Amino acid sequence: MIRAFVDSALRETAFLRGSVWDLALVTWLPLLLLAIVAVQLSAGVMRDLPIVVVDEDGGGVARDLIRKLEASPGLKVAARPADMAQAEHLVRANAAYAVVLIPRDLERTVLRGETGKILLFYNASYSTPSGSVLREVGAVVQAQAKALAGEQSAAIAGPARVRPPPVSVQSRILYNPQASYELQLVALIHPALLHLLFMIAVVSALGRELRDGTIGAWLAGSRGEAVAAIAGKIAPYILIFLLWGALATGYLAAFRGWPVQGSVAMLMGGYLALYLAYAGMALFIVGATLSMGQALSMTALYAGASFAFAGAIFPIESASAFARLWSVLLPYTHFARLVVEQWMIGTPVAASARPILIMLVFLVVGMVAGLPRYLSARFSPDAWGRR
Amino acid sequence: MIGRAFLATFRAILADRSAFMLIVVSTILYSFFYPSAYSGEVAVRIPVAVVDLDNSGASRSLIRRISALQQAELAARLPSPQDAEHWLQTTGAGAVIVIPQGFERNILTGAQGTVALYGNGAYLLRSSTALSGAGLAITVIAAEAAIDQAMMQGAPVGPALSLVPRPLFNTREGYGSTVFPGVGFLIIHQTLLMGLTMLAATLRETLGRFRLPSRTLVGIALAFFVIGWADVAYYAGFVFWFQDYPRGGASPGALIVGGSLFVAATVAAALALASFFRTRERPLQLWMGTSLVIFFLAGLSWPAEATPAWLAILARLLPTTAGIHLMVGLNQMGASLGEQIREVLNLTFLILGYGALAWWRFTRGPVPLLETDSSATVPPSPNPAADQRSK
Structure with missing residues (x-):
């Protein structure tokens, strides 16, 4: 048994050493994809987002506001078009994400002691940068309103009526105090890439033996030995991808300074459970199709869309019943929950045992529903060579 | 000869079950599958x-x-x-x-x-x-x-200034209407790319490094252009309407030019890439994992301004980057081709560059394809019996 496991693992690593592109799938391709994501999102917060300002008023209050917008680190006043038509043209040309419109008579309104309205038209087709622009402009306007209250309102209404509004709301963001997208996105995209590449590699490894008709010779021993050989074939991939998981975690936690609030051991245990779960689903899909090509297409459908359905980025709770069911049927959904709990929040370790146990159920499914069909395919040459 | 290669390409896709699944079936399947993930729309409560x-x-x-x-x-x-x-x-x-x-x-x-x-x-x-x-x-x-x-x-005075935010274009601001118009074009890109590459790799596997007459190459490219256009028409015309995503309604002329540029750039890139693959399943294995990265590089969800400049420039080598900006711009923002001139030029350069690379790679192989045998001008369906060899 142990012999069959080790022999099969050695056979697979020897194959990988001899096949440049199969080796690429587990070496430089994951590195390249992980690196692109890490580099792209390394800024974390968005700075110098271009906006345009239409100043219909031209007064001192407006000039002051524009100066403050220019000084804001999150914004860049890219142009000062004369009217809204020109401003919208610039937004349609992707030269700016938003238009700040300072209406005529702003100065007079403020001097009368009334509230001057400033309009912000933002490009909702690009929601992430526009959301950031909205927050930045809001903060600038609020700060100027406060400053004006001291200067102007006091002069008109008398200092006794210059009081802060009766209630203020202070918003704070817990578990990610810098409000950085780097932690949230990279910590979730990296495992989304890794589990997909892992499943492609395992489906390829299992499917290849069918395609090339080598499954009969490879699993020639007893049933027990055959099971051990299959485990031995998958083991190198689990090991390699655990290393990638550790590297991705180490990069963010140590190099980029987003320390793991909970348990690193739980996180790595989560990676192991994640890979075991997708190994189970790989067995299930290869067993069901007995064709490498079709199994790969099914993998694209099953593991390729995890990020959209996991519910960590988009709220899946309010989606359709199908989407919610599909979400639960993806091991990655449970892994994403583990990442949030153990990396960002620091939930007690015991509370995160649940997602790990759920992921292991997928391994059992693969063992029960996929393994027997794959095993029996070794005796039926008719099933070999399908593509 | 262009016409023969054109028709033979369709025959080859219909005869190859995996390629048909990838190019035709999955494009339709994904058009319902992905929007369901975003059907929650705005998280109001x-x-x-x-x-x-x-x-x-x-x-x-x-x-x-x-x-x-x-x-x-x-x-x-x-x-x-x-x-x-x-x-x-x-x-x-x-x-x-x-x-x-x-x-x-x-x-x-x-x-x-x-x-x-x-x-x-x-x-x-x-x-x-x-x-x-x-x-x-x-x-x-x-x-x-x-x-x-x-x-x-005594009543306090109101604040001197207040901000009134108004969304432009995508006024529903749902998750689906923000993300899927980009995802849809990514799906078209990836299915065309992998399907075409898989067919070419299958042919390469059985024939060795083959040579195509220029006109056969044009015929194959035209066939995939037509398929890509059917995808664009289906997504922009039916799916976005069915999901009720905001459509700015650019002029039909602009949409036709924009869609053609995106599809042509995708087909040219797919042909260029296809010339490098030698094994049927290899394109699926190596390219499938790239979708999420390509989507973020497109700059719809993470702006190019916050991406390191050199990476943002490299991302413009992908047809999806300019293609998604252009199609969202025309379709949702109601932009004109003149306003989106940067994306138009970007796609034009990609068509020329990838087209030249594909032509250079495919017209110089050592093994000529028989021009009279139309079935051999495009990838034949894989023959299981011929593949019973060990690697």
């Missing part, structure tokens, strides 16, 4: 837990108003901040409102009563918009709730 440490008339009045808010759903009333933190940890994307002791007294004495709103940064993307919406709404109702108490001081 963020679950909120309230901790009332003041337990006064003012705080109870505030809680009553919060429970009637459109933006928030009063999910729990908890005795202590510790309970609230535990609730936030287990709920996921929610928010906690803490009304501190002395809230009412502060209002009555003319000072400011503060309410703390805590969001969950572990779900930043989901909760930040909902959180700022809830924060604004609470500010308004808190002022109303407090106004009676504060009256004895």
Whole structure:
């Protein structure tokens, strides 16, 4: 048994050493994809987002506001078009994400002691940068309103009526105090890439033996030995991808300074459970199709869309019943929950045992529903060579 | 000869089950599958837990108003901040409102009563918009709730300035209408690319490094161009309408030019890439994992301004980067081709560059294809019997 496991693992690593592109799938391709994501999102917060300002008023209050917008680190006043038509043209040309419109008579309104309205038209087709622009402009306007209250309102209404509004709301963001997208996105995209590449590699490894008709010779021993050989074939991939998981975690936690609030051991245990779960689903899909090509297409459908359905980025709770069911049927959904709990929040370790146990159920499914069909395919040459 | 290669390409796709699944079936399947993930649309009602440490008339009045808010759903009333933190940890994307002791007294004495709103940064993307919406709404109702108490001081003046935000183009601001118009073109790109590459690799596997006459290459390219156009028409014409995503309605002429540029660039890139593959399954194995990375590189969800400049430039080598900007620009923002000239030029250069590379690679192989045998001008369906060889 142990012999069959080790022999099969050695056979697979020897194959990988001899096949440049199969080796690429587990070496430089994951590195390249992980690196692109890490580099792209390394800024974390968005700075110098271009906006345009239409100043219909031209007064001192407006000039002051524009100066403050220019000084804001999150914004860049890219142009000062004369009217809204020109401003919208610039937004349609992707030269700016938003238009700040300072209406005529702003100065007079403020001097009368009334509230001057400033309009912000933002490009909702690009929601992430526009959301950031909205927050930045809001903060600038609020700060100027406060400053004006001291200067102007006091002069008109008398200092006794210059009081802060009766209630203020202070918003704070817990578990990610810098409000950085780097932690949230990279910590979730990296495992989304890794589990997909892992499943492609395992489906390829299992499917290849069918395609090339080598499954009969490879699993020639007893049933027990055959099971051990299959485990031995998958083991190198689990090991390699655990290393990638550790590297991705180490990069963010140590190099980029987003320390793991909970348990690193739980996180790595989560990676192991994640890979075991997708190994189970790989067995299930290869067993069901007995064709490498079709199994790969099914993998694209099953593991390729995890990020959209996991519910960590988009709220899946309010989606359709199908989407919610599909979400639960993806091991990655449970892994994403583990990442949030153990990396960002620091939930007690015991509370995160649940997602790990759920992921292991997928391994059992693969063992029960996929393994027997794959095993029996070794005796039926008719099933070999399908593509 | 162009016509023969054109028709033979369609025959080859119909004869190859995996290629047919990839190019035709999955394009349709994904058009329903992906939008379902975003069917939640706007997360208007963020679950909120309230901790009332003041337990006064003012705080109870505030809680009553919060429970009637459109933006928030009063999910729990908890005795202590510790309970609230535990609730936030287990709920996921929610928010906690803490009304501190002395809230009412502060209002009555003319000072400011503060309410703390805590969001969950572990779900930043989901909760930040909902959180700022809830924060604004609470500010308004808190002022109303407090106004009676504060009256004895004389009504305070309003703020000198206030900001009125208005969304442009994608006025529904749903997740689906923001993300899927980009994802749709990514799906078209990836299925065309992998399907074409798989057929070419199958042919390469059985024939060795083959040579195509230029006109056969044009015929094959035209066939995939037609398929790509059918995809674009189906997504932009039916799927976006069926899902009721906002459509700005650029002129049909602009849409035809834009769609043609995107499809042509995708086909040219696919042909260039296809010339490098030698094994049938290899394109699926190596390219399938790239979708998520390509989507983020396109700059729809993460802006190019926040991407390192050299990476943003490299990303423009992908047809999806300019293609998604252009199609969202025309389709959703109602832009003209002139306004999107950068993307138009970008795609044109890609068509020329990848087209030249594909032509150079495919017209120089050592093994000529028989020009009279139309079945051999395009990849034949894989023959299981011929593949029973060990690697």
